[in-house]
Amino acid sequence: MRPTVHDIAAAAGVSLATVDRVLNQRPGVRHVTREKVETAIRDLGYVRDVAAANLAKGRVYPLTFILPASDNSFMHGLNAEIRAAIARSAAERTDIRIVEVPAFDPQALVRELETVAAERPSGIALVATDAPEVKAIVDRLVHDGIPVVTLVSDLTGSLRHHYAGVDNIAAGRTAARLLGRFLGGAKGEIAVLAGSMLVRDHRERLEGFASVMAQEFPALHLLPVLEGRDDPEVAHKLIADALGKNGGIIGIYSLGAGNRGLIRALKEKAADRALTVIAHELTAHTRAALLDGTIDAILNQDAGHEVRSAIRVLKAKADGLAVIDAQERIRLDIFLKDNLP
Amino acid sequence: MRPTVHDIAAAAGVSLATVDRVLNQRPGVRHVTREKVETAIRDLGYVRDVAAANLAKGRVYPLTFILPASDNSFMHGLNAEIRAAIARSAAERTDIRIVEVPAFDPQALVRELETVAAERPSGIALVATDAPEVKAIVDRLVHDGIPVVTLVSDLTGSLRHHYAGVDNIAAGRTAARLLGRFLGGAKGEIAVLAGSMLVRDHRERLEGFASVMAQEFPALHLLPVLEGRDDPEVAHKLIADALGKNGGIIGIYSLGAGNRGLIRALKEKAADRALTVIAHELTAHTRAALLDGTIDAILNQDAGHEVRSAIRVLKAKADGLAVIDAQERIRLDIFLKDNLP
């Protein structure tokens, strides 16, 4: 049987109350006594029964998710997954709140973080805008003992406890290799459609993509990045223009959202051309395009996994428990038409 | 606040004891009373606090994993992941046992299942050998109320509650498309190295692979399957022979284990040839081969995820709870050298 507080009390030769004081870092325990108890804890391999503890404490984990108010499929999906987690709140002892802030606005994010922190939640998950002032306040929250995880987009060099998202540099590199290999040894131009170079994840994807392209596929030439602002209309125009003007384009990498516009442009302008296309994020549109051959591969991050992982990590950090690293790694999904879920 | 047994007792106008009788299907409750209580449960949206219930019951989940005694990296990894789960037993209230049975021996598996079932565990996870007698006993166990999940390899048409493994047909199809696309429009022969055609997952991978090859890449011709019995030595010999005799081989799909032998053969015989190689299972060997360019892509199933998923599902089934389907889907990982974990 696994040891209980009674067992450590007996082993350490102290009372239950003292064990409790040590376990819950209450004052009034002499140093030597505390050490006796801690030794007993280690010797017996005692681990607090979190379920029983939470029951006794009547504990719930108030968690706050801070998301950019972006109107694209991915953010909608992320929102839906958080709401699904809210529906499971009772069983998971969580009390999850979603807060939206203007996208790409560090100041707004900072203000919201301050507001949220004032409520002393058990944890905060945020889609980070990569700015120094955001890093500063995140570091302060961590310092104040509030668990913080970044979601989808990370925060360079910050003290956040965890990042629940994919490695975007690896994603870009993977896209490059897939595109390069799919194109065989062909020579030609590659168009890159991004949302905005102001967003860290897009920058990183491009960085990874460009680096593998340059190193390993010199026959392919990258055109200047098209910034579609994750907007289908803008994306449509940019891609249609590019395809119209440049007959040498043989591949496209769409590393952001707004793929609806991309797909439309492809169907209008490139039905006859043998284009190889790699896009990010599996949505109803990209899925259909993958199945009908308009897109050749989709790179995806599973929003559901990201949300569940963020919650698990925040709860674990709030309890000072370890996380299973391998379980919390968010993988880059590569979908061909054959392995769609 | 979420409702408790006290709340339903009050709402139904009965005593706590009666609510308890209904909840735990104890006898001595009139039909009408039972209905009153069940209505209250539904109206208030009561869900049993599993943590508190388990605490009260002093419940542990005795789970048994039945694995084939195969000496390959994947099974070793699977074993290690189960042992890691055993290390977490205390926190997860599980009591996990690993049982090994001779590989590919339905009778032995049936006997072991009978022995294990006699101990009435909370759940059984097994790497199924796909045989009618195995299906029969699994169906019987399910019928007797023992949760059963298949692991890695499924059992056709059985009543098992869940399958914790990848879709192997999709895996084969994906391999075919990757190989076909990587080879551009080239014409040539494709060698397929399997473990044994007696194993369901290998058969399915081949089936998916062959079907996409035939449909979409007619320029590529499949050679007869080489059965390497998941043994590095055998695999080495088979591949070395094939490469020696057949100069037309331009691609290899290794859908089983024993990749150590494959890799050695490739380095000896094909250092100069432009072979495209796709293999299954990420191990230290295949990882190194992917990085040095000997292998072009690795398809993988994450044994850790499979084990954790099997445990979650078994516990949930034992408690009659729902599972989050999306969370329990085991994904096919596609690794290029750029997105290795």
Add this chain to the structure above:
DNA sequence: CCAATTTTGATGTACGTAAATCAAAAAAAT
């Protein structure tokens, strides 16, 4: 209508921990 039976209620204990109170003991300060 009474007895036998079934159904229901009331109550207590337990699970492992948290948290509080008050008394007792030990240590430190005077």
Add this chain to the structure above:
DNA sequence: ATTTTTTTGATTTACGTACATCAAAATTGG
């Protein structure tokens, strides 16, 4: 040595559920 302060012990209640027991009420059978 006495007082003050700190440390420790003993005990209780609570969390939400499970489970057991005994008494009381309701229902059924004769």
